[in-house]
Amino acid sequence: MAKKIRIILTLQLPAGKATPAPPVGTALGPHGINIVEFTKSYNEKTADKAGQIIPAEITVFEDRSFSFILKTPPAADLLRKAAGLDKGGATPKRETVGKVTRDQLREIAAVKMSDLNANDMDAAARQIEGTARSMGIEVVG
């Protein structure tokens, strides 16, 4: 079919647990997307990744049909793992809650490279470092 694109957007959702409530309903509803079909399909595809945040990049076509692909977990999730922090352990306070090495940072940047829209590895690493610092994770080495 001649699938002409109307809009693309990304939802970062808990794997296997998407519901029609916001942000899904508020993001997809105005575009006339079959929300239940999306959540059902997303939950099936991510059921084995429970506990992670798995982004879905959704393409909405001009006739309000749609498709989606799964992306790599957010940098924050990968940073928590690298720093040995619990899920949800991040705090907005300015104290250091964990550490990652520069090598770990570059590994995460390599994993995320295709999804970050960064021009090169240095730009990708800078994005990841910004996220790390905002989470209270110090970059060492």
Place this chain on the structure above:
Amino acid sequence: MVDEGLTSGPPDDEGLTAGDTWIELSVRADLEAVEAVSEILSRFAPGGTSVQPGFELIDEGLGARIDPNQPAIVRAYLPGRDRTAARLAVRQAREALGHLQAFNLRPIGELDVSVVHEADWAHAWKAHFPVLRIGRRLVIRPTWRRHRRRADDVVLALDPGMAFGTGLHPTTRLCLAGLEHWADEGLCAAARVLDVGCGSGILMIAAGLFGAGQLVGVDTDPIAVEASAANAARNDLVVDVRNGSLPSRSGPFDLVVANLIASLLIALASDLQAELRPGGRLLASGIFIDRERDVRNAFESEGLRPLRRTAEGEWIALEFERSPI
């Protein structure tokens, strides 16, 4: 659904009202900062975040490329019932975003706060799909809607979803009107029909409702196989859909319909011609007006004779006939 007017409420309140509402937090951010902004908002909104990037269309609108020079909008939602908790979360998110500015990332906009009223999220999208009358007697009816049938109506029941072909796009409507024209000529009765790029199956199902005898579809998207079969069943029809492209290995056909794009129609011109029996008809759609001449030339080079041209807006559909001999 988004009540932006409430953001102008008392400054100490941010317009946060109790009741069946959600508090929308949104930040306009350079793409480089999107990951970090999403992480901050997700601390307060465990349901997740949405990111709407700027993008540009490529490949005749079939592809999209994210534009790194346009900011993205990151959104997250807090339940509006607990006003105190929501106000605290907004303050903390604003503080954390303020810290982010110091981390050498490119610009981040202000945190905007607005109130979104509770809706029936699972069903609100359905408002976008009315019952559609196409041509003189074909009616596309979303399965959850009722339709008072006129005497000669041909009603096609469809659930829009993850496969293209809902009847809302001009390229699909041109094909549906073309099929009705074939039916009026008496060409659909007991015909063997091939739908190339069948998507939701809407076109071959319409052909079936007009009396076609055998319905075959091909589509490179695996979703189409399931969607076509499910939609066909809703209309008490059986279709044979394969994941792939031409040749179908099921030809020759009396009627072939191909709602693709100009470049694909040109690339498949020889294969499409080969699927037709002598005297068979082809309906080619998805042609943007500036590519019409190229498509016409490609099919004429294959020995097909142009019969009809229909248009809606800037979209064109062309009908051809294979020589009867």
